[in-house]
Amino acid sequence: MRIGVVTFPGSLDDRDAARAVRECGGDAVPLWHGDADLKGVDAVILPGGFSYGDYLRCGAIARFAPVMEALVPAAQGGLPVLGICNGFQVLTESHLLPGALIRNDHRKFNCVDQQLVVENASTAWTSDFEAGQQITIVLKNGEGGFVADERTLDELEGEGRVVFRYVPDAHGRNPNGSYHHIAGITNERGNVVGLMPHPEHAVEEGYGPSLDGRGFFTSIIKQTLESAATA
Ligand SMILES: NC(=O)CC[C@H](N)C(=O)O
Numbered sequence: 001m002r003i004g005v006v007t008f009p010g011s012l013d014d015r016d017a018a019r020a021v022r023e024c025g026g027d028a029v030p031l032w033h034g035d036a037d038l039k040g041v042d043a044v045i046l047p048g049g050f051s052y053g054d055y056l057r058c059g060a061i062a063r064f065a066p067v068m069e070a071l072v073p074a075a076q077g078g079l080p081v082l083g084i085c086n087g088f089q090v091l092t093e094s095h096l097l098p099g100a101l102i103r104n105d106h107r108k109f110n111c112v113d114q115q116l117v118v119e120n121a122s123t124a125w126t127s128d129f130e131a132g133q134q135i136t137i138v139l140k141n142g143e144g145g146f147v148a149d150e151r152t153l154d155e156l157e158g159e160g161r162v163v164f165r166y167v168p169d170a171h172g173r174n175p176n177g178s179y180h181h182i183a184g185i186t187n188e189r190g191n192v193v194g195l196m197p198h199p200e201h202a203v204e205e206g207y208g209p210s211l212d213g214r215g216f217f218t219s220i221i222k223q224t225l226e227s228a229a230t231a
Pocket residue numbers: 047048049050051054058084085086087140141142143144
């Protein structure tokens with residue numbers, strides 16, 4: 001089970017993502033932003049960070065990296081892709097996922113242990129969770145507000161494509177002003193998932209708020225092994 005982890009200039013969490021893959025029993029394959037080559041991997045992670053310094057908009061330059069020339073058609077063809085934080089921003093900029101991530105409504109960088117509800121446990125990356133389950137993983141970003149037009153929001157809601165929602169605070173507010181408390185979404189096929197919080201920082205005893213992040217990596221590893229067995 002080979003999971004590629006892309007490194008862009010300014011990526012920050014590529015090492016942790018690779019480590020999380022290994023901790024959960026997969027092989028992590030480094031993928032370089034400048035090579036339009038996915039090295040035959042079974043799935044790809046776009047990690048968190050500040051790709052190309054977040055100039056113009058988060059993810060706006062990474063979208064044009066050579067590796068994306070290979071990744072976009074592969075994802076459209078069904079390759080499982082997980083975008084974490086800056087990776088989610090790259091996925092919306094690439095139009096593999098709808099909507100956009102804008103500056104947090106309070107205009108500050110967030111760094112908190114965040115409770116989420118798993119809304120959809122049937123994507124490639126969430127099948128080891130149960131729908132309705134609450135998990136706690138780290139949220140750390142400046143531009144995490146998920147926005148989309150009404151029609152897109154209706155589609156996401158109607159098709160069960162909201163994968164994670166923030167648990168709102170006592171005032172009914174989420175940490176960044178995201179519409180519908182959306183923390184993560186999927187494409188129609190369920191192979192591409194993007195979320196703002198960071199599962200890769202919650203996979204090891206003694207680090208992070210929980211071990212809840214493991215489910216992302218065990219989901220994809222099991223699913224790939226199962227589809228290889230039935231192929
Ligand atoms: N942790 C991250 O990936 C940060 C993403 C992005 N640079 C932001 O601040 O929103």
